[in-house]
Amino acid sequence: MTEKRSFHLDLVFLKKHIALILFLVLLVVNIFATNNFLSWITFNNFFKQVTRICLVSLGMSLVIATGGIDISVGSAMALGAVLAALGIVHQSPLLIVLSIVLVVAFGCLAGVAVSKLAILPMVVTLALRYAMRGMAKGISGAANVTYTAPRLTAFFTKPVFGHIPVHFFILIAAVAIVYIIVNKMKLGSRIEAYGNNPVAARNCGINTVKIVVFCYAITAALSWAAGMLEAGVVSSAHPSTIGTDMEIDAIAAALIGGTPIDGGYPNIVGTTCGAFVLQLITMMCNMNNVSYPVTLMLKACIILAALYFHGIGKRSR
Amino acid sequence: MNKVKTFFSSNIALVGLIIVLIIGVCVQRTFISPENLTNLLRSSSLMGFIGIGMTFVVLCGSIDLSVASAFALSGYLMLYMAQYNIILAFIIPLLAGAVIGFINGVLIEKLSIPAFIATLATQMFVRGLVQMFCNEVTYKIDVIPVPVLALGRLTFGNLIPLPLLLFVAATLIVAFVLKRRFIGRSMYIVGGNREAANMMGVSVPKTMITAHILCSVLTCIGGMIYTSRVGVASPLAGTGYEMYAIAAVVLGGAKLTGGVGKVSGSFIGTLIMSSFSNIFSMQNILDAVWSDVVVGAVLLIVIMVQAAVTLRSGGKKNKAQTGAV
Numbered sequence: 258m259t260e261k262r263s264f265h266l267d268l269v270f271l272k273k274h275i276a277l278i279l280f281l282v283l284l285v286v287n288i289f290a291t292n293n294f295l296s297w298i299t300f301n302n303f304f305k306q307v308t309r310i311c312l313v314s315l316g317m318s319l320v321i322a323t324g325g326i327d328i329s330v331g332s333a334m335a336l337g338a339v340l341a342a343l344g345i346v347h348q349s350p351l352l353i354v355l356s357i358v359l360v361v362a363f364g365c366l367a368g369v370a371v372s373k374l375a376i377l378p379m380v381v382t383l384a385l386r387y388a389m390r391g392m393a394k395g396i397s398g399a400a401n402v403t404y405t406a407p408r409l410t411a412f413f414t415k416p417v418f419g420h421i422p423v424h425f426f427i428l429i430a431a432v433a434i435v436y437i438i439v440n441k442m443k444l445g446s447r448i449e450a451y452g453n454n455p456v457a458a459r460n461c462g463i464n465t466v467k468i469v470v471f472c473y474a475i476t477a478a479l480s481w482a483a484g485m486l487e488a489g490v491v492s493s494a495h496p497s498t499i500g501t502d503m504e505i506d507a508i509a510a511a512l513i514g515g516t517p518i519d520g521g522y523p524n525i526v527g528t529t530c531g532a533f534v535l536q537l538i539t540m541m542c543n544m545n546n547v548s549y550p551v552t553l554m555l556k557a558c559i560i561l562a563a564l565y566f567h568g569i570g571k572r573s574r
Numbered sequence: 575m576n577k578v579k580t581f582f583s584s585n586i587a588l589v590g591l592i593i594v595l596i597i598g599v600c601v602q603r604t605f606i607s608p609e610n611l612t613n614l615l616r617s618s619s620l621m622g623f624i625g626i627g628m629t630f631v632v633l634c635g636s637i638d639l640s641v642a643s644a645f646a647l648s649g650y651l652m653l654y655m656a657q658y659n660i661i662l663a664f665i666i667p668l669l670a671g672a673v674i675g676f677i678n679g680v681l682i683e684k685l686s687i688p689a690f691i692a693t694l695a696t697q698m699f700v701r702g703l704v705q706m707f708c709n710e711v712t713y714k715i716d717v718i719p720v721p722v723l724a725l726g727r728l729t730f731g732n733l734i735p736l737p738l739l740l741f742v743a744a745t746l747i748v749a750f751v752l753k754r755r756f757i758g759r760s761m762y763i764v765g766g767n768r769e770a771a772n773m774m775g776v777s778v779p780k781t782m783i784t785a786h787i788l789c790s791v792l793t794c795i796g797g798m799i800y801t802s803r804v805g806v807a808s809p810l811a812g813t814g815y816e817m818y819a820i821a822a823v824v825l826g827g828a829k830l831t832g833g834v835g836k837v838s839g840s841f842i843g844t845l846i847m848s849s850f851s852n853i854f855s856m857q858n859i860l861d862a863v864w865s866d867v868v869v870g871a872v873l874l875i876v877i878m879v880q881a882a883v884t885l886r887s888g889g890k891k892n893k894a895q896t897g898a899v
């Protein structure tokens with residue numbers, strides 16, 4: 258009996274921290290198996306690439322916590338980046354402001370459609386996905402927008418304190434802010450309440466429209482930031498390559514992190530670890546000369562393995 | 575009058591198609607020329623197989639994103655097997671589709687992994703597999719056997735392409751299965767209410783797995799036709815088709831929560847989607863780069879109209895379920 262209970266406890270522990278455990282396991286494996294893994298260059302590359310995935314998945318975990326899903330994040334990144342890049346080219350701050358306003362406005366539109374009109378999140382964001390990607394292509398003529406702004410590029414590419422990329426600080430700040438919102442503020446518990454039971458939350462007097470719109474808007478804002486990061490490093494924005502398949506990574510990270518897909522508590526630390534896991538798999542394969550197809554297959558297997566653990570409680574019920 | 579009203583509210587897709595066709599004629603007279611209509615129907619039949627396959631899964635309240643990769647895999651397998659045996663060239667891709675669908679179903683039902691992420695993982699895995707088989711380049715074979723070529727290129731009397739005939743036949747069969755067969759009816763029940771389905775003695779896992787298998791197999795037929803038409807197997811074939819098919823199903827009036835939808839809707843939804851790209855390539859008012867915006871805007875308008883209609887006619891229940899104000 259006691260044995261059984263301890264086993265059960267272990268499973269609960271595993272379920273809760275599967276993302277963190279996976280991350281640590283991958284880290285240790287890499288430290289021992291991959292040549293030159295422990296170096297500042299690896300550190301630099303890792304954070305340069307993981308930050309944009311992480312930013313988007315933080316927002317995604319909030320949306321998923323409300324029981325929704327947002328597949329328009331990649332397009333939001335493209336629209337924001339292309340508009341901002343055009344703003345830099347034409348020396349107009351207005352366009353840069355417009356880029357974030359427009360993207361967040363689309364996020365609000367998704368939130369309103371989901372909460373007011375009871376349209377399924379997947380359907381709304383599917384439409385927005387086409388609309389935003391199309392706008393990005395339209396305003397740029399489907400061509401790469403390249404700009405020259407040495408100081409801005411230096412900001413994104415030059416490491417702070419000699420070794421640490423600026424992305425690292427952006428990541429820490431974003432995770433901290435979202436963590437505080439979710440765990441220390443009323444808003445966070447309201448999101449969780451809404452995710453657990455929308456009807457009960459509304460009957461308790463929570464303004465559910467506000468909650469949902471907030472979640473979609475913040476996802477859009479974070480996607481915009483991720484788009485800026487992606488464009489900033491290379492000083493150019495291509496409307497059809499920026500943010501492609503970003504929704505896959507973001508949703509995978511949030512779900513590996515333990516945010517339940519039908520709504521509930523958004524696990525921010527888990528989501529961050531989930532994003533780290535995905536990036537670490539890619540890096541591990543790159544550094545060990547594993548071909549792209551095998552990387553894809555490996556990634557799929559690890560996602561499934563992580564999700565298998567989350568399904569354990571559901572199955573026994 | 576009331577009958578007309580109910581007919582239209584349950585067939586919004588048809589109204590949409592008529593509007594699109596009228597727009598098409600206004601924009602360009604040659605839109606209704608037989609040649610163009612043949613082209614339009616042929617291109618819609620490629621995408622259509624995914625759309626009507628997706629109907630099964632959506633009816634069950636599930637979703638399948640792996641279709642994009644199954645589409646590519648079936649094409650590769652057909653070309654590869656065509657070098658050895660012509661019968662195997664048609665059977666092996668369908669078997670592969672069945673296996674992919676079975677894996678999807680098992681992942682979702684037996685391991686209780688959410689459908690969205692489970693089929694996403696299969697999509698990545700199968701895409702990796704295809705790229706590995708093709709060595710990440712377009713796969714060609716020297717001589718393509720005539721039956722394989724005929725699958726996508728045969729046209730009867732210069733007007734009716736074989737893919738279209740297959741597409742219509744498949745739609746009719748699917749409609750029959752959904753309306754008259756036990757498995758089809760159980761899909762509606764499972765999508766409508768899983769608990770109730772269980773109590774009525776409908777096996778939820780069995781229904782779900784069957785739906786996924788049927789979806790993947792139909793997708794593979796689409797992939798085979800596409801490859802036969804193009805003549806080569808590209809490892810990136812079908813990228814983004816999953817969203818296109820879902821859009822077509824949604825335009826056809828199906829609900830992604832499950833239980834609501836018709837295969838005729840998906841059929842019309844596919845026609846609407848391909849008419850769009852067809853009209854867009856024939857007009858010169860807007861530059862081609864804006865085509866995605868139009869697709870997105872039309873999707874938005876359609877779902878808004880659908881939402882307004884449902885909210886008006888007994889949408890109270892719907893509201894209570896989703897907690898919308």
